[in-house]
Amino acid sequence: MTTSAVLRSDFALCLWIPLFPLRCEERRHPELIHRPTALLSPHETRRLWQVSSPARRMGVRSGMTVSQAIGLCPSLSLREPDPVHYDETFSHLLLALEDMSPVIEPVELGRVFVGVDGLNGLYGGPLEQAGAVTQVVRQHGGCDRSAGPPSYRLGWARGKFLSWVAATRAKRGTVVVVPNGEHQAFLAHQPVAVLPITSDTHRRLRQLGLATLGDVARLPELAMVSQFGAEGGRAWRLATGKVADPVIGHQRPEPIVAGLDFPVPAADRAVLAHAIDTLIERGLRHPRRTGWRVHVVRLRAVLEHGVSWLTEVVLKDPSAHRDRIAAPLNTRLESSPPTGAVEHLAVEFTSFARGTDELQLFARDASSSARAGRRQALHDAAREIETRFKRPLLSHVVEVQPWSRLPERRYALIDFEP
Amino acid sequence: MVTSARTPLRIDRLRALNVPQPVHVLVDDHGLPTAVTSETPDHSTTTSGEPNYRAIEEIIEIWRIDDEWWRHSLTRRYLDIVLAGGSHVIVFEDLNSGQWFLQMP
Numbered sequence: 001m002t003t004s005a006v007l008r009s010d011f012a013l014c015l016w017i018p019l020f021p022l023r024c025e026e027r028r029h030p031e032l033i034h035r036p037t038a039l040l041s042p043h044e045t046r047r048l049w050q051v052s053s054p055a056r057r058m059g060v061r062s063g064m065t066v067s068q069a070i071g072l073c074p075s076l077s078l079r080e081p082d083p084v085h086y087d088e089t090f091s092h093l094l095l096a097l098e099d100m101s102p103v104i105e106p107v108e109l110g111r112v113f114v115g116v117d118g119l120n121g122l123y124g125g126p127l128e129q130a131g132a133v134t135q136v137v138r139q140h141g142g143c144d145r146s147a148g149p150p151s152y153r154l155g156w157a158r159g160k161f162l163s164w165v166a167a168t169r170a171k172r173g174t175v176v177v178v179p180n181g182e183h184q185a186f187l188a189h190q191p192v193a194v195l196p197i198t199s200d201t202h203r204r205l206r207q208l209g210l211a212t213l214g215d216v217a218r219l220p221e222l223a224m225v226s227q228f229g230a231e232g233g234r235a236w237r238l239a240t241g242k243v244a245d246p247v248i249g250h251q252r253p254e255p256i257v258a259g260l261d262f263p264v265p266a267a268d269r270a271v272l273a274h275a276i277d278t279l280i281e282r283g284l285r286h287p288r289r290t291g292w293r294v295h296v297v298r299l300r301a302v303l304e305h306g307v308s309w310l311t312e313v314v315l316k317d318p319s320a321h322r323d324r325i326a327a328p329l330n331t332r333l334e335s336s337p338p339t340g341a342v343e344h345l346a347v348e349f350t351s352f353a354r355g356t357d358e359l360q361l362f363a364r365d366a367s368s369s370a371r372a373g374r375r376q377a378l379h380d381a382a383r384e385i386e387t388r389f390k391r392p393l394l395s396h397v398v399e400v401q402p403w404s405r406l407p408e409r410r411y412a413l414i415d416f417e418p
Numbered sequence: 419m420v421t422s423a424r425t426p427l428r429i430d431r432l433r434a435l436n437v438p439q440p441v442h443v444l445v446d447d448h449g450l451p452t453a454v455t456s457e458t459p460d461h462s463t464t465t466s467g468e469p470n471y472r473a474i475e476e477i478i479e480i481w482r483i484d485d486e487w488w489r490h491s492l493t494r495r496y497l498d499i500v501l502a503g504g505s506h507v508i509v510f511e512d513l514n515s516g517q518w519f520l521q522m523p
Contacts, residue, residue, distance in 0.1 A: 070432065078432060397435065405483055406492070407508070407521050411435040 007249030009103040009115025011180075013126075014155040014163035015133055020110025021086045022050045023151050025079050036060065036073050042081045046399040049081060066412075067400045078414050080396055082379070088317055089140075091293065094354045095318075096140040100132055103249035105160075106354065113160050115247035126156040130175035157183065159244025165194045183241040188214030195235045201228055213239035253292055256349040258282040265304050265341030272342060273330050279347035280322045289349065293318040296351035299329050302344040309338040318353035382416055392416060438519035443509065444471060451477075451497060454509055454520060473502040498523065 017023055026033050036055035038048045048069055051060050058073040069076055090109050097104050100123075103115025116129050123129045137152050150173030155166025157178035165187070166176040178186045190213045192205050204227075210216050216224065216239040224232035237243040258279040266272060276299065283289065295318040301309040313328040329347075386392050395413035402410050444453040453471035479498040486492045493513040500506055508521045 066432075395433070398432075400432075405485065407436050407523075408434050408438060413433045413435055 007103045007115070009101070009117040009247045009249075010244065011116045011156070011158050012160050012163040012247045013114040013116050013129055013133060013175075014157075014160070014167040015097075015112050015114060015137065015152060016155070016164070016167040017110035017137070017152045019050050019052070019151070020090065021081065021083075022052055023110075024086050024089050025082075026052075028085075032077060032079075035077050036075055037077045037079060038069060039079050039081050040066070040398065042083055046402070065400075066398055070400075078398070080414070080416060091318060091353050093137065093140045095295075096136045097133070098354075100136060103247050104354070105247045105249060111164075113163065113247040115249060116156070126177045127175065130154045130156060130177075134173075157186075160247060161196075161238050161243070161245060162187070162241065165190055168194060184217070187239060187241055188212065188217065192216060192239075195238060197228075197231055197235050201231055201235070204228070216240075250291075250354065253288040253352055256283045256286045256289055257346055258286075259300075259344060259346030261344050262342060265343050266345075267338075267341040269333065269337070272333060272345065273326075275345050276326055276329055276333075276347060277322060279345065280325050283347055283349050284320060284322060284325075289320070289352075292352035292354060293320040294325055294349045294351075295353045296349070297325055297329065298348040298350055299332070300346045300348065301338050301342045303338050303340040303342055305340065307340060309342075311336070312350075314351075436522050438510070438521050441509065441518050441520045442471070443511075443518040451499070451509060451518070454499075454501070454507075454518070472505075474499050475502050475504075476500040 021039055022037065025037070025039065032052070034054065035052075036058055037052040038055055038060060039050045041047045041049040046065055048060065048062055048064050048066070051062050051069075055069075055073055055076055058076075060069045060073050060076060064072075066078065069078075086109055090106070094104055094106055094112065097112065097114055101114050101116060101119060103117070105113040105115070107113065114133060116126075119129055123132045133154060134150075134152070138150075153167045153170040153172060154175035155163040155168070155170055155178070156175055157163040157166050158180050162178055162183055166178050169190070170176040192202065192210055192213060192215070194213070195202070195205075195216075197205075205216070208227075210219075216236060219236065221233060221236045224236040226232075228235065234243075260275060260279065262275075266275070280297075284294075294315060296312065296314050298310065298312045303309055311329070311332040313332065315325065315328070317324070319325055382392065382394050385394060392415045394416040396416045397411050398414055400409060400412045404410050442455045443451045446452050451474055453473050455471055477497055477499050481496050483492065483494045483496065491514060494510045495513060496508060496510040498506075498508055506523055508523050509518055510521070511518050
């Protein structure tokens with residue numbers, strides 16, 4: 001992959017997996033597929049985040065409180081959210097998609113644009129390209145065939161907006177292709193709800209009787225600009241298909257190196273392990289690392305008498321967490337240690353996997369990363385307990401009716417299942 | 419045990435916290451409790467099988483709740499009490515059944 005040229009593609013294949021976190025849970029727990037299920041909000045455990053179709057049919061909606069939801073659907077299965085797992089699953093999907101195209105632009109969990117310029121020779125036309133993406137999704141997308149009906153939707157078109165609208169029109173497990181030149185006819189029948197504009201502008205468009213993009217396109221651009229400003233102009237250009245934003249792939253960061261010289265050559269494992277932790281932390285704090293997780297890490301040492309030592313680890317699960325990166329390096333240090341005392345030690349991050357910006361692992365502040373680490377440690381401990389005792393013994397306290405005058409109704413326990 | 423007036427929950431997934439525990443209570447002439455059985459089930463009886471009462475040091479507050487008269491009436495008299503030894507607990511009398519229950523504050 002080039003690191004200097006801008007990676008862009010005019011034609012896009014939008015892969016959309018609605019309710020991606022819920023799909024990940026269903027993949028891990030297939031018994032949930034046909035049951036009313038809801039994920040608790042990662043930020044406010046009293047409220048629901050994502051709701052499955054069976055639960056929606058019973059009136060449960062995202063944002064409801066747990067007590068409201070249980071009142072509507074007593075059989076509702078509540079799940080603790082596992083953002084780290086969703087993020088890792090999505091990251092694996094992105095890595096697999098990169099094998100297909102170098103131009104990948106993730107938007108959010110479960111939505112990614114794949115640049116398809118120049119892929120005709122490799123895969124064939126749009127349908128064949130969609131077929132190749134489908135294969136990747138089934139293997140890595142948190143919604144393989146064994147876990148129930150396909151939940152992904154695909155849209156192929158020129159530009160990101162058009163391909164996104166096409167994906168929203170696709171039925172589950174299918175692709176909608178908008179051939180070049182037919183975009184205006186396709187867009188004309190789409191509802192204005194697909195426009196990326198504020199809810200207030202949506203409301204005003206509806207009040208003006210503009211229901212479809214065709215209605216918007218029939219207006220002069222100036223009228224839209226005068227009513228809605230720059231946002232109106234952008235909406236008009238999208239509705240008429242006059243803009244087609246290309247897919248922009250992000251260049252992978254250059255390798256990040258963090259090193260230190262020992263004032264006195266060090267042979268003690270504990271000292272070296274501590275130094276590795278420090279160097280990994282320094283590398284993770286590097287601005288180039290933000291938004292990326294480490295895939296390949298290399299540990300270099302210059303020993304006494306000019307001898308060198310090197311080991312390289314490919315992380316099965318790319319990570320931005322110090323301990324996860326350090327663990328395999330320390331194992332290597334134990335199994336095949338340097339043959340002499342170390343004068344200079346360096347940690348190199350040589351390959352990266354893309355991450356999404358919305359989750360804790362990729363947050364810029366260290367405290368968010370620490371929270372993610374603690375959560376992962378808790379999950380590991382819970383798994384161990386469940387393995388040893390054959391059932392989950394940990395529970396999570398959720399607020400049900402904290403305002404209730406009856407103490408037993410204020411809080412409840414749900415199984416903590418990592 | 420108090421009958422739950424709520425929609426039945428899937429107890430394998432969601433379990434109520436601080437569920438009222440039935441206790442025996444000794445009351446005085448004014449109907450105020452003077453002693454309750456220990457809140458720990460293992461210590462609620464003596465070796466001879468008699469209830470193991472703990473004296474009530476102080477009644478901090480008394481209040482009453484009348485609720486849900488439209489489906490299954492809940493009528494309770496709550497007492498915020500301090501037991502001998504300093505434990506701070508809540509007991510209530512279900513005025514429909516006359517039973518006493520203990521809860522954490």
